[in-house]
Amino acid sequence: MRKQFKNTVMDLAADDDNIVMILGDVSVYLFGEFKEKYPDRFYNMGICENTLISVGAGLSSQGFSPFVHTIAPFVTERSYEQIKLDMCYNQFGGNIASCGASFDYAWDGATHHSYTDLAILRLLPGMEVIQPGSNKEVDVLIRSQYDNGNATYFRLSDHPHNIDVPDIEFGKAAVLQDRDSNLTVMTAGPILGNVLEACKELDVNLVYFHTIKPIDAETIASFKHTNILVIHDAFGLYEAVCEVPELSVSFHGMPDRFCDRYGTLPGTRKEIGLDVESLHKTIQKKLDGVCCGLSG
Template sequence: MRATFRNTVTELAGQDDKVVVVLGDISVYMFKDYWERHPDRFYNMGICENTLISVGAGLGSQGYRTFVHTICPFLTDRSIEQIKLDMCYNNFPGNIVTCGATFDYAWDGATHHAYTDLAVLRMLPGMEVIQCGSKKEVDALLRSQYNNDHQTYFRLSDHPHTIDTNLEFGKGTVLKNEGSPVTIMTAGPILTNVMEAVRDLPVNLVYFHTLKPIDKDLIRQFRDTEILVVHDAYGLYEAISEVPALRMHYHGLPDAFCGWYGTVHDIRKRIGLDPAGIRAAAMALIQDRSQAA
């Protein structure tokens, strides 16, 4: 996804002289071509996440379309007040693009895990929140959202899915509609595991890349079903619950630091977010529903 981000932003910068990239000493050499083409619109500013956001907001105040990019927890957790005040409260537009989604850096331990970014940023007035799941989504959503008057968050991952989805901002995708009384709702890269888990199960499957604004109309279509929310980051469950009176079931992060190192796949397996764990949760709900009936 990062290479897609680089390619798309480099192309946009060639067309729009208001595009500015601000890096926190990450992805620097990946942007070498951009850097050489637009040296006055490329800043590897330093390991100073608070200031990356503030400076990005200041650039936004002057009409620039800024992409501030570094590792997810450092930029979003550490700089939440700068995002809240310098970008959102001041209403200076700009784009935040992070790498290192949830357990992408599993081996580095919980200091490098991203649990809360989507949930917290979703609550900031004016903020658009996108949990990119595929490379196609990265490209399409960057193009459609980078130069509006909002503050937009793009969360990239090293483990994208390859499933075709609706690429329109704010729209979800029905990937399976079997008229089932059980619906799985999920978002972002973990769709790979979810699809593998439920492909042959009698459930509906609904997917989102945009967590704010969440596609409420689509959710309402399944309001009479049991909804199992499968997620690997806080934010989706809370977003879906904006639609009142749903029968929601939680299958996602535990209330724990998952600092077991290894890979994203190892951690997902331990907390039941591997295909087998997701399938078991879906089947349990199907079974409960059958018994209730």
């Protein structure tokens, strides 16, 4: 997904002199081509996330479209106030493209995990929050949002799903399964790969989001006659869905504890019940409950 990010930005920069790359000492080799071609618009500023955001806001104030790119927990949780005040309150928007969330850096442990970023950023007025799940979504959504003057968060993953989501449009959910079921699964981002695999033989509806804010309340509301199960490897989507009135919603995903093991992304997903097998059991159990009138 980072390679797609680079390719899309390179393509846009060919026609747009206002694109400036600000790296926090990540993806430096990947963006070597950009540096070579546009040396006065490429800055590896170092490991100083607060300042990366403030500088991005300052560039934005003078008409540039900056991309601040570094590791998710550090650029969001550590720099939350800079995003809130310098970008959102001042209306000096810009693009923040993170990597590593939620558990892409599983082997690095809990310090490098990031699963609150979507939830906290969606609370900021004027913020756009995007969790692309595939390379195609990265390309379409960056092109549509990068220069609109808003503060926009792109949460990039090194583990995209390979599902061809139809009609990708900012702020619009995609209904991937509509089986007239009493249970609707809602999910977002790369975990769709596991969720779709777990759902495909089950009699459930499936709604997919790449945009967390603004949330597609209209599509959510169209399933309010069903029980909704949000499955997500982060906070943020569940809370956004719950804001739509008159729903019956439950959540399967993040536990209220640190995931303090190491290893690989699949290992961490399995630990918290987000591997295909666990998801299948969870959804089947929910479906059984719904059918027996136990859920609600």
